[in-house]
Amino acid sequence: MTVLWNLLYVFLRAFLPALFERKPDTMEDAAPQTELRDRLRSRVRATWGRTAVVAILLLATCSASGCWLQSTRTVYVKDGQPVRIRETIKNAKVWVVGADGNPVAGKMDLAEGWYALPMDDEDIPLGTITNVPDGKDADPAK
Numbered sequence: 001m002t003v004l005w006n007l008l009y010v011f012l013r014a015f016l017p018a019l020f021e022r023k024p025d026t027m028e029d030a031a032p033q034t035e036l037r038d039r040l041r042s043r044v045r046a047t048w049g050r051t052a053v054v055a056i057l058l059l060a061t062c063s064a065s066g067c068w069l070q071s072t073r074t075v076y077v078k079d080g081q082p083v084r085i086r087e088t089i090k091n092a093k094v095w096v097v098g099a100d101g102n103p104v105a106g107k108m109d110l111a112e113g114w115y116a117l118p119m120d121d122e123d124i125p126l127g128t129i130t131n132v133p134d135g136k137d138a139d140p141a142k
Helices: 002-020 034-065
Strands: 089-097 103-110
Touching: none
Parallel strands: none
Antiparallel strands: 089 103
16 A cells, blocks of 8 residues: 555656646737738728618618518408418418307318408308407307
8 A cells, every 4th residue: 555655656746846837938928010000990990981881771772672581571462352372371260150050169270272262241150240349250159
């Protein structure tokens, strides 16, 4: 056991001073380059006005044309015109006519390619309440 302690003692005596020994400085402060600094600052100041104008024009053009990422385009469809569904709509809230002839609230997937048509007055089942002030259709059974 004393042999291990002696080896550890020799190892620590040899390597600990090397770990904590201060290394000589190998660098020094550079001389300030004021001429280069002034030349670069003047170049930035000279081109800043043009860059700002281009950036503002680009921003205004993008905001006016709606070219932001994932922008939404709104298309006006005349009242009463059928539309074709482009993507499947999952869990769309729908009114269906039940076996007793009354409207029943339900959910279904509206598949891609289907047509959505407006309801004529004769298509509205009896007892259906529309244009409720809170903006939602109501189930007359409730």
